Amino acid sequence: MSVTSVTSAGPRTVLREARIPGDGMYEGRRTLRRLPKGWEERPYELFEVVPQARTIGAEIRGADLSRPLPPALREELNRALLEWKVLFFRGAHLTSDQQRDFAGNWGALETNPLLAAGSSDDVVRFDKGDGAVPTYENVWHTDVTFRERPALGAVLQLREVPPFGGDTMWADMAAAYDNLPREVKERVDGALAVHDFIPGFARFYGPERLLPHQDLLPPVEHPVVRTHPETGRRMLFVNASFTTRITGVDRDESDRLLRFLFQQAHVPEYQVRWRWQPGDVAFWDNRATQHYAVGDYGSERRVAERVAIEGDRPF
Known part of the structure; x- marks a missing residue:
């Protein structure tokens, strides 16, 4: 059926061409599925879960992280982590040792020689403010994917919060994969x-800082789409900080496809945003998410400590 419009020259029966660049992201309905297909959702008995967004992010109320976790509480928190991907604990005020002990319930802790240490080598300290090293957190990324076994997850606590800004955002990479166009899924x-760690750090550190780690951290290959080892969910697993190319694909085509895949974390429907208060803790599943620390607090000080948990090899 033709479309009729009226102009100063009279009625027209053909709509003019409206071309926009291809390979973009456009408006429309998005699939927002929080749980894997067939997942049995059960009530939580040991704490309250307060959702913060449709598919990702929940505040946990009534769980004391400062004490050793009984097995039943650890099991429920792990289930909440798998179902919500990032958990928030308002005003936990953990010591560094308590933070380490809590994270240790999920496995051995990892160290990162490229980042400043806090009270121990497995506590990373981010002290941002006037005169600090320019931030390398305000980009969508998944932690340490340059390792053969990227982190399972991380526990972050804000010690000092600026008077405004400094929020952190997380993106659900299972939702990102679910909504890829069919032809893109077939390709990836x-x-x-x-x-590779070098692209993510070379913007801030010179060769003299990176060269000692170059042989210890060679480039690694991971699936573009990984399978979650506990839920079986398929998730997009590339990020703008560390993913350099798709194997076996022409460089220009690889760059174009990666740019499109990187964009997926930017979709607000896949995101949750947390406004920090001092002593807040966030615990996220690094296998299933990307995150972004918003660098909008100028010269104000923001101090955070992070403990990361060793992970497995993606498949």
Whole structure:
């Protein structure tokens, strides 16, 4: 059926061409599925879960992280982590040792020689303010994907919060994968991509700082789409900080496809945003998310400590 419009020259029966660039993201309905298909959702008995967004992010009320976790509480928190991907605990005020002990319920703790240490080598301290090293957190990324076994997750606590800004955002990469166009899924399912620490850090550190780690941290390959080892969920697993190319694909085509895949974390429907108060703790599943620390607090001081948990090899 033709479309009729009226102009100063009289009626027209053909709509003019309206072309926009391809390979973009456009408006429309998005699939927002929080749980894997077939997942049995059960009530929580040991704490209250307060959702913060549709598919990702929940505040946990009534769980004391400062004490050793009984097995039943650890099991419920792990289930909440799998179902919500990032958990928030308002005003926990943990010591560094308590923070380490809590994270240790999920496995051995990892160290990162490229970041400043806090009270121990496995506590990373981010002290941002006037005169600090320019931030390398305000980009969508998944932690340490340049390792053969990227972190399972991380526990972050804000010690000092600026008077405004400094929020952190997380994106649900299972939702990002669910909403890829069919033809893109066909291209990336089964594909591998190269991850390297150098691109993410070379913007802030000179060669003299990075060279000692170059041989210890060679580039690694991971699936473009990984499978969650506990839920079986398929998730997009490339990020703008560390993913350099798709294996076996022409460089220009790899760059174009990666740019499109990187964009997926920017969709607000896949995100949750947390406004920090001093002593707040966030615990996220690094296998299933990307995150972004918003650098909008100028010269104000923001101090955070993070403990990361060793993970497995993506498949």
